[in-house]
Amino acid sequence: MKEGRNLEFKQEVTNTFLKTVSAFANFGMGKILFGVDDNGNSVGIDDVDNACLVIENKINDSIRPKPEYSISINNKTKIITLDVFEGKDKPYFYKGKAYRRSDTATIETDHVELKRLVLEGSNLHFEELACGSNQLTFDYLEKKLKEILGVSKLTDDILRTFGFYNGEKQYNIAAALFADENKNSGIDMARFGNSISEIMDRETYSGISVLKQYDMAVAMYERYYQYDKIDGIERRKVDIIPEKAFREAVANALVHRTWDNNPYIRISMFPDRIEIASPGGLPKGLTKEEYINGFISDLRNPIVANVFFRLHLIEMFGTGIKRIKEAYNGATRQPSFEVTDNAVFVVLPAFTTTYEITTDNKKVMEVLEDGMRLSSSEIADKLDWSKSKTIRALNTLHTSGYIKRKGNGRGTTYSIN
Known part of the structure; x- marks a missing residue:
């Protein structure tokens, strides 16, 4: 058994586990095993009943808002299992900071992750936030609506139907993404x-x-x-x-x-x-x-x-x-x-290999696809080309290494190299 994103070992009960409680409550449920060393060896907890009470009190006193969790004891191994469940009232803070898991480590969230937690806890998506501008134009959107749906004119009712306004009747970020000009990367x-x-x-x-x-x-x-x-x-x-x-x-x-x-x-x-x-x-x-x-x-x-x-x-x-x-x-x-x-x-x-060659030479390659071996006359007939034009193309492709030539005189054939 090894530590992972959703599993952490603690040999004893100290405050260090509280960061991980915050991480699990914010980003997905996980387990913390008390009485297990860093190598996954069972060492047990001397007084499991008292340790459970300490764990519970530490969580209740230190994590805000209070997360959902459960505690169980293996009386045989003296290992305590703390199951922390992902919560709905995000973000969950320990000493004013929110945490997440990074592989087997617990680290503080950055400002982008924290904003996402706040939105999730408010049951909002980033695109629903106000974009900060009410001077948006939608000429390209109107053009697409006319082309695809036959809409005669983009109206305010259509924008509302699309959900381009927030609760304060301001354009949201989704509206800005469809506007003719915005500040977003692409x-x-x-x-x-x-x-x-x-x-x-x-x-x-x-x-x-x-x-x-x-x-x-x-x-x-x-x-x-x-x-x-x-x-x-x-x-x-x-x-x-x-x-x-x-x-x-x-x-x-x-x-x-x-x-x-x-x-x-x-x-x-x-x-x-x-x-x-x-x-x-x-x-x-x-x-x-x-x-x-x-x-x-x-x-x-x-x-x-x-x-x-x-x-x-x-x-x-x-x-x-x-x-x-x-x-x-x-x-x-x-x-x-x-x-x-x-x-x-x-x-x-690609369906087939592409070639950095001219359009005419590409047509020769297409004729020779599927392993075909053809003479210059057969290729000329398939392309409806003159013999001289076909030979010029074949010589260029052969010199470039795209095709191989076999035989001499009228018996010469060509195939893809």
Whole structure:
């Protein structure tokens, strides 16, 4: 048995356990075992009945407000178990400070965490607080409402329906996020070459409507991960990375991120993948397993989520991850998801390897996909190109190492290297 985030050992009863009581009451239930040393060895407590009374008195006298807890005794081992339950009247203070667990240590909360505890104890979300400005404009939101829902004009009644006012009839932070101008961070997108030291393109979107951020991110995606392919007389759009998956991942990042701190949503674009890092970790009450399986138990930003839902940019009931996975049905490479305390990471792999080559040369690579070995004449026929144009493209690709050549003269064939 080892100490962990929800388990602490105390060899004897001293005031040091009270910080951990505050941490468990603030951020999730946990156990404190008295009569166990730091290595997990049972040493017992001499007078367990008196020790229980001391523990109870210390908690009642020192933690404000009073947390919920229970005490039990193992008379055989002389170990006392203190179960502390997560409370509803947060924050819980010990000597005027609130605490949280960091792995096996108990540390004081920072000002952002303390604000979140205060909001949670008041049954409020950060987005519901007043934004400090009543001079907001919503031209981009109105444009999207007209395009998607056919709304003729954005009225005050619609803003109220969206929940953009607080109890004092002031614009809240959710309203500011959809306003044309605001003070919030947004999305930082960078397109890399073969390594992060090769930055090919970069765009940062901040201080503008989250809807505009979303649209601009999609536009940058389209520049580098979509192209037109002609089959006979038909022209069709081809996704190197599925657009549906990218849209879902960006929408989820905007809807579920924390907005009470300044980090950007970071979207890193590589030839073979897109990585999306959203600040804030998972919403409270949602486990990693529930997130991966597509279940939402608690929305961090319900007002923002509601607007995205009404504009058909997300599904309200937490199906975003499922929809990302569906976009990769049958694909060899699958998306991956990673969760930490401070961020959520989504990696969207390319369906096939992408190539830093011209559009014409890319078409040759498409013909040779799936392991095909073809002659220059066969390639020319498939592309409806002249023989000279085809040979020029093949020579360029061969010199660059993208394709390999086998045979001589008319028997020469080409395949992907």
